[in-house]
Amino acid sequence: MDDSERADSFYARVAAGGKVEADDWMPDPYRAAILKFVEMHANSELMGVLPEREWILRAPTLRRKLALTSKVQDEVGHAQLLYRVAEDLGKPREQMLQDLLDGKTKFHNVFHYPTESWADVGIIAWLVDAAAIVSQQALRDSSYAPYARTMKKICWEESVHIMHGRDVVLTLMNGTDRQRALVQNALDRWWGPLMQMHGPPTDPARDKDLLWRIKSKGNEQLRQEFLSIYVPRIRELGLRIPDPELRYDDGAGRWHYSEPDWDELRSVVTGHGPRSQERLEFRRVNRALTQWVRDAIIGRAAAAA
Amino acid sequence: MTDSVWEVFRQEDEGDAMTHAGSVRAPDAELALHYAREFYGRRQESTRLWVVPREAINELDDPDWLKPPFDRSYKRPGGYLIKHKLEAAKARAEESP
Ligand SMILES: [Fe+2]
Ligand SMILES: [Fe+2]
Numbered sequence: 001m002d003d004s005e006r007a008d009s010f011y012a013r014v015a016a017g018g019k020v021e022a023d024d025w026m027p028d029p030y031r032a033a034i035l036k037f038v039e040m041h042a043n044s045e046l047m048g049v050l051p052e053r054e055w056i057l058r059a060p061t062l063r064r065k066l067a068l069t070s071k072v073q074d075e076v077g078h079a080q081l082l083y084r085v086a087e088d089l090g091k092p093r094e095q096m097l098q099d100l101l102d103g104k105t106k107f108h109n110v111f112h113y114p115t116e117s118w119a120d121v122g123i124i125a126w127l128v129d130a131a132a133i134v135s136q137q138a139l140r141d142s143s144y145a146p147y148a149r150t151m152k153k154i155c156w157e158e159s160v161h162i163m164h165g166r167d168v169v170l171t172l173m174n175g176t177d178r179q180r181a182l183v184q185n186a187l188d189r190w191w192g193p194l195m196q197m198h199g200p201p202t203d204p205a206r207d208k209d210l211l212w213r214i215k216s217k218g219n220e221q222l223r224q225e226f227l228s229i230y231v232p233r234i235r236e237l238g239l240r241i242p243d244p245e246l247r248y249d250d251g252a253g254r255w256h257y258s259e260p261d262w263d264e265l266r267s268v269v270t271g272h273g274p275r276s277q278e279r280l281e282f283r284r285v286n287r288a289l290t291q292w293v294r295d296a297i298i299g300r301a302a303a304a305a
Numbered sequence: 306m307t308d309s310v311w312e313v314f315r316q317e318d319e320g321d322a323m324t325h326a327g328s329v330r331a332p333d334a335e336l337a338l339h340y341a342r343e344f345y346g347r348r349q350e351s352t353r354l355w356v357v358p359r360e361a362i363n364e365l366d367d368p369d370w371l372k373p374p375f376d377r378s379y380k381r382p383g384g385y386l387i388k389h390k391l392e393a394a395k396a397r398a399e400e401s402p
Contacts, residue, residue: 021366023364073347077343080344081327084327084328084329084330088310150327153326153327297332297336298308298332300332300333
């Protein structure tokens, strides 16, 4: 079998639901696609803790502080697990971190925005994590088995984050008018980025990530699933979703909504969001400040060898 | 970089089988166990962890050996369909005591 026949039979196998392990032969385009996908996911977990981290010191109770710290630890842990998966595809972790800090690789749009009140912590943990879990659940079927397995563990932990976020939101919604207004205000600011988060609809016949079953559901399908579950849960609290066009179209069997601002999405993920550069700079400084830890660990191993 | 990859196995409850959980990168076994504890045991979800250097694992995944195309049903309980034979045998036992 020559390489192109080998590749054809590989693609036929993954399209039919076959699974790929790290040491299996795979065509270069598949390897590049899965690496790019997992690396972007890892970057997003790592950068995603920064908005929430800003609130650890300001959490209103000790229990909230513990829960938020634990969530931040989980998300950094997700980044570590995912960089591990990505490393086995051939790109060293140090290179991935460097590319992230140099702005050569991306992270999810929602982590480029500021947080303005404690209600943002609730809205992020509830709805940003919910939008993420909808796509992560679909990734448990990924053709790349090490990624799919990691996603099972991650989804299990994400379900705790969503409960934590929903609990924060419910507590505020049962509070004073001012607290309720904070939640509404946070939702008003986060709704646009949430609607952009899954990305513009793609043509399923041309989306390689779908054809190769790196992911099993398209962008629009994920957004529709998110809306079906969460619009009723948001509205039952008396919150107003800031989109006059949003309604379920019974005839079409889908949610109708105002076109998300795809220009904003493109600009934000390429490093032009309101907090993109500040957050990357935080990571750069942090990396320099913690270099001694890595040196000590490597030094210890070198001394033992 | 002197880090290497360690495969992590975890036991959920006492007496359960050790199952593969994932992997960590660490310079030695002691740190590998610390990382494994953080990733696979911080929610009290494990009673025991193993870390094994990845190079220590010998793999066999050759289908000619593991999934040969011969009928191996005689090796499994489901390979023996006894329902009708049992009925027939019982019927005969009643006919001729
Ligand atoms: Fe996460
Ligand atoms: Fe999360």
